[in-house]
Amino acid sequence: MAEVTRKVIQRIFKSQKSSKIPLKSSPLQLVLLALVIIFLIVYPFLPFVNNYWIDVGFFVGIYVLLGLSLNIVLGEVGLFDLGHAAFYAIGAYTTGILFTQLHIPTMALLPISAIVAGGFAYLVTFPIIHLRGDYLCIVTIGIGEVVRITALNNPFGLTKGANGITGIGNPNFGLFSLHTPTHFYYYIWIIVALVIIGLLNLQKSRVGRAWNFIREDEIATEANGIDVRSYKLIAFILGAGLAGIAGNVYASTMMTISPDNFTFMESCLLFCIVLLGGLGSISGNLLGAATIVIFPEIFRQFASYRLLFFGAVLVVMMIFRPGGIWPRRREGVGFRGLGISGLPADEDEFLKKILKKAALVPQGVDPPSRSSLKTETVNEKVNGDLLLETQGVTMQFGGLMAVNQFDLKIREGKITSLIGPNGAGKTTLFNVITGIYRPTSGKVIFMSQDITDLKPHVIISKGIARTFQNIRLFPSLTCIENVMSGPHCHAHSGTWSSIFHPPSQKKEERQILEIASYRLHQVGLWQYRNELAKNLPYGKQRLLEIARALATNPKLIILDEPSSGLNDKETEELMDFLKKRIAEGFTLLLIEHDMNVVMGISDWVTVMDMGSKIAEGLPREIYNNPRVIEAYLGKEE
């Protein structure tokens, strides 16, 4: 009897423990959310709220919308956009000009304003999107100024110069025209609500994750087969489109616009909203916008000092709380935060299902003993089909010949090693293969296709994955999110399906999660799935990077000095792990300078020194090759 009771108690405890894992939103949070929504709905009817305060509520809505629009660019992707008021202005002026010139109702101009602003963003950011942070920042300031000055200079009499455009019509639905502060209040907040729903969906999608990857590490993102440039452009277009909507709403409710509404200070205020609230945090955004609008209203006698105050707050915030007041929490929400529907409550249960599914893949089975093969040799040179080949690749930097007429052959299902002393040009060759450098001459052939001129992300999606010598993860994302960047390049959901989450998108998201979970478990990091990558110790970070590379489902995995920074035991474990991957159908290329690491596991070794191939052969042959010894140890006297 006692035994049974103990078991029952155990089970209860167990189930409690496991039910804790998929943290649902706490009741407190839900209550808070409900209160905020109710407050926003009844706000215009509260006793102390007069028309003036309803207007304030309207402006909070406008700034929330503007803040959200900048948040896409600045918060999600991490691009410094200090000219966001330009897109706001384009939306407002599109509405103003088309209404006054062609008398199109302002309501109908809402989508047009968004499209014009988005299109404008595409045109102006297309040539500059590759610029680094600070440069991009300055250029966006420039764009903001160019737009404002253009409006001021009244080209073709369209913008009416410094006085701006007046007499813009209110929005109307058929015969019903919005014209009181209360109407405007509900109008903007309904738009804000719809936008927030769309953005929440976007955050929990392939596109939203790709943006975050870019913010965390651009090079690693590209190296996982994600087209960084397009995603940045999408962010700018979407952000500008939303700002254009805000411009339309502003123009049609205020009925007048002038260049003074769209100064640099306006852009700065938007920047403040996003930073005060917290990057990428929608709730933070609400808070930031409310602060920026309401604060000067409460302390009206100090209104002219408001920017002084915000400037100081910005500095103090960055020193003491760089993440913002209400940052987006990732680790807390775990799998649930990924927004994938139909996951079982227990994540371990989920894993078990995946592992069952994956049972077809012979994993964990040791490949046929390699040592026995190694002695028979000679035939092995020709064994296996050619997977990747470099033909006379030469890479020159100025006068320096980093790689000289290099031929490298990688056969399918083998472990090939490229070794050579430091500075031999290994990493350069590696960067040529993965498309980061374009070779001065020569070709790279992968699966009988010339990939020399392809962009890195295209090459990765063709089936070459890589890891970095000094680990490049997405530090502030969870481990599972890190690995989920792998399957990204084989998925198809675009921006629209990321916003609306149709069934096809949900199915795809689930598949991505399944692949990622499988790989994460395979490297033994399943228990760290909801931990931020930066919190892992070094050795585990390397495993995580390998899991991420495996998750791109590559044919060939190139590992750049995988043993660097690991101790002997960790190295040995890693090598064991890699050997087992061969049985799964992967091909490996190791780049190493440590001879001992590669001798044990390689099928074929190519030695590089001073940019040229000095030897190739079976490990044993290389081990005793006098030229190799010379390259490593120097010539014997």
Next chain:
Amino acid sequence: MHMLLEQFLNGLTIGSFYALVAMGYSMVYGVMKLVNFAHGDLFTLGSYLGYSILVFGAGWITQVLGIWGGVVVAISGAMISVGIVGLVVEHIAYRPVYKVGRLPVVASALGMSIFISNGIMAIWGPRFQAYPQNAIPSGILSFSDIRITFVKLITLLVSLGLMAFIYWLVEKTFFGTAVRAMALDRDTATLMGIDFNKIILFVFFVGPALGAMAGVFAGLNYGRIIFNLGWTYGLKAFTATILGGIGNIPGAMIGGLLLGVMESLFEGFVSGAWKNVFVFLVLIIILIVRPTGLIGEKVAEKV
């Protein structure tokens, strides 16, 4: 021809302001890899401090020391005070966030910029302030039909002289080598025994001080100043910095003069209302075509 020369001289004057401010940007960027957004506002602060020194005591400095003496006191006073402010800004706004990441540094610099320009507005008011007429040296020199004011001539000579001095200091002295080494590779330079803090002190004092000097000269040349003056000057000076190659101090000087002349010629011969648009187009084109600047070197990013 006459107008061309006049515009050219105007361009050189305004270009020398850009150059002085741009050197500050370039020095700070070189060592800290940080765009000091507050730099343009330190220029304004210098301008206002010079103004206050000249107005102080109904101009007794000018009465006691003569008109040129007043100018010298105003310039040196503004340079020293703004230099000190520069150090303070570095200490409170940049140092604590420097290691946190790129965004906090940019945001902090932006916050500092907003704070300083609005602080100036809070102290001196939001309207234009006129430099006292009796403190500005009068007199015009004419060479055949080209006329140039004394102030402009002095501005040009002093600015060019100072640029030459900074050039010598940075390119030819032992200390300058240390600054450049720090700009190339901070870690290695520190390992070689160069004191990072000393270099920081140098760039954050000298940069703003040069900006302050440009500020006082701008006030003397144009007669009136406003609290957000530094924003356009700062932005254009930054354009000049990129034009010459960021982090490259001689480049900043050349970039500044070049931009001033281009802007002035555009203003004179094409359109005054669109000149800022022209400047930003130059900036964008340079960044697309040659992001390392006209005389900067090409650096491959290490992966």
